[in-house]
Amino acid sequence: MDRNGMAVVARLRGVTKTLGGRPVLNAISLEVRAGEVTALLGPNGAGKTTTVGVLTGRFAPDAGEAELFGLDPGRPAARARIGVVLQSAGLPDVLTVRELVSLHSGYYRRPREIHETMALAGLEGLEKRRAGALSGGQLRRLHYALAICGQPDLLVLDEPTTGLDHEARRRLWSSVRAEADAGTAVLLTTHYLEEADALADRIIVIDDGRIVADATPSGIKADVAGSTIRCRTMLPDPALAALPGVRSVRRSGGAATLLVADGAVAARALLGADPSVSDLTISAASLEDALGDLSATIRKAA
């Protein structure tokens, strides 16, 4: 049990991993708790999939410790309690949806009824369809069905909604939410901020193999609450950074993006310093801006 009274089902402590000579994870520490959806959020190549690989026993850490239900994740007794959706995994084209769900249900001690799994994954009516004849979205749902069919205590979803349309994504979210509300620990990786924001109780931001932030969605937003100013200006970056309340400055093309504590104060100062400013917009900082800011801060500190 941790301080919130939720059981910790999976834990990494100072995990470092090098794959193919490239350092992928750098001293990653995290906890996944029962009844919570934990989102591992970060850009492609940040180390999300490798983190999942260490937690599910596919990779042994080079340094640090990985624990799954208090056991080494490579142990079959630990794997017996997890369900996993991998980012990409082929299924035998010639087996039917029902055959595959029934086969995987048989791997677990207390599987769900097949029809219940079908309903939860939104696969009703597709039972007799062969896996090779499914659309991309249906195939993702089948993978989800294989992950939940055993009523796992930990559900691991690596980019579960990639390739799903809006409607299917919403359905999957509510199904994942229901699993967590029933006490399952859920760990999902995503590069969609919207997904992490909508679904997660906790967001762990990972970038370049390091954990950049670990907080609730609102906590992460509060850390960097403020406004975003976008404009075209002749001022150099150091001059922009010296304006009141500016946290970060980024450039793309001719436009500058400033993350600031108070939009109105910074905008007045900006107009005072450079009367030729054009295309000026002020908006509330999005989670995306906030995370970009966090990553940049960490990089500077490193």
Place this chain on the structure above:
Amino acid sequence: MENALARPAGVFARESVAELRKNLRLPQFALPTILTPALFYGLFAVMLNKAGPGAAAYSLATFGVFAATGPALFGFGAGVAVERENGLIELKRVSPLPAGAYICAKLVSAGAMAALALAMIYALSLIGGVRLPPEQWALLVIVHLLSVIPFALLGFAIGMRVGAKGAIAAANALYLGFSILGGLWMPITILPGWMQQAAWLTPSFHLGQIALSTIGVPPQGSAPWHVAALVFITAAAAWLALRGWRRSPA
């Protein structure tokens, strides 16, 4: 803590049934490996045979080994490589399925395909006039079915190391190479001297000689030697296969 593992016996059986289903629904894979040995045997040992039932019995022993190599090399070598590349093995490995069940299912299915191919050869041999005492038949069937194991292990070792395309090419090369060098199509005495020496390195040669000795044909060299060599080759293949499984990140 309560044991959360599913009952292994059921898992092994269900995985094997699923694997058999996969094979039977992919006739483009299953048919060539089942039909090729029967076609070769029927043509060379029965239809074009001018030397009588003795020659047909000799060929029956060696072609039976040939019939076992196809499903074993292709099912394991190519099959495992494809399933490793597309991520299915990774999915099995993060699931609670015991690793042994995946391998056992593949072995059962290769054995079943080999049994079908063998049944066709046996039927053809009866048509060709081959008559053996029941105890010789029994021993021959056992040797033929056990032939699947060394080839399956070799195929598995290849499949865990090589990509899908490379594994198919390697399986084809071994399929032909083992058949010719092992004397499965014709006695190796008609081959050049260096090829006759290379034959001793192949599991097919030893299996062919053991199969021949079960029907009373004296083997080249001594039978215990062939058994010892085969055990050694099989153990080496098993070691390579296990290392490939452990090392592969996928």
